[in-house]
Amino acid sequence: MADRYRLRPASPADAPALAALEEASFPDPWSVEQLLTALDDDAVRGMIAESASGEMVGYAISRTVADEGEVLSVTAAPGLRRRGIGGLLLDDALAGMRAAGAATAWLEVRESNQAAQALYHRAGFVVTGSRRRYYRHPVEDALLLRCDLRPTASSGHEAR
């Protein structure tokens, strides 16, 4: 099913649409300004998933510095979840990190976010710790997840 969607790099012009998707997906969404700042960073990879008709259906923002990558955000549009969009975007973000020279990927996820944790575990992430009261609105602990990106590692995700 994921082959219904294609990926393209995000540009500053996409920031308002990204912010709208953030708003619909997170209790503590990034603002247009925060998104513009992130996309302006050369170390950041922002990718948008689009339907065949050009509708934005998800996006991922990741960053690679030296041999470490970080997934900053992965989002599939509400109403279009469990169709492979998040997996497609996450696989692409990890591939981008590998290409940029990362050996390890990191991310934080809300302790209550079962859907995202399932997505990340399926891609090979394992819990390595937690960060107390990491999130605001509402306050919640984060789990810290790590994924080995070296060549023997496999995401295990099958695009649908």
Ligand SMILES: CC(C)(COP(=O)(O)OP(=O)(O)OC[C@H]1O[C@@H](n2cnc3c(N)ncnc32)[C@H](O)[C@@H]1OP(=O)(O)O)[C@@H](O)C(=O)NCCC(=O)NCCS
């Ligand atoms: C997390 C999120 C990005 C997943 O996107 P998605 O497009 O629904 O994910 P996929 O369809 O690619 O799912 C891939 C796999 O992840 C797991 N998964 C995803 N959502 C799940 C859920 N709600 N419950 C259990 N497992 C889930 C499953 O293993 C799934 O494979 P399957 O459908 O064959 O069982 C999406 O739920 C989302 O946008 N949530 C809000 C934003 C968010 O929390 N982002 C992550 C924090 S940065």
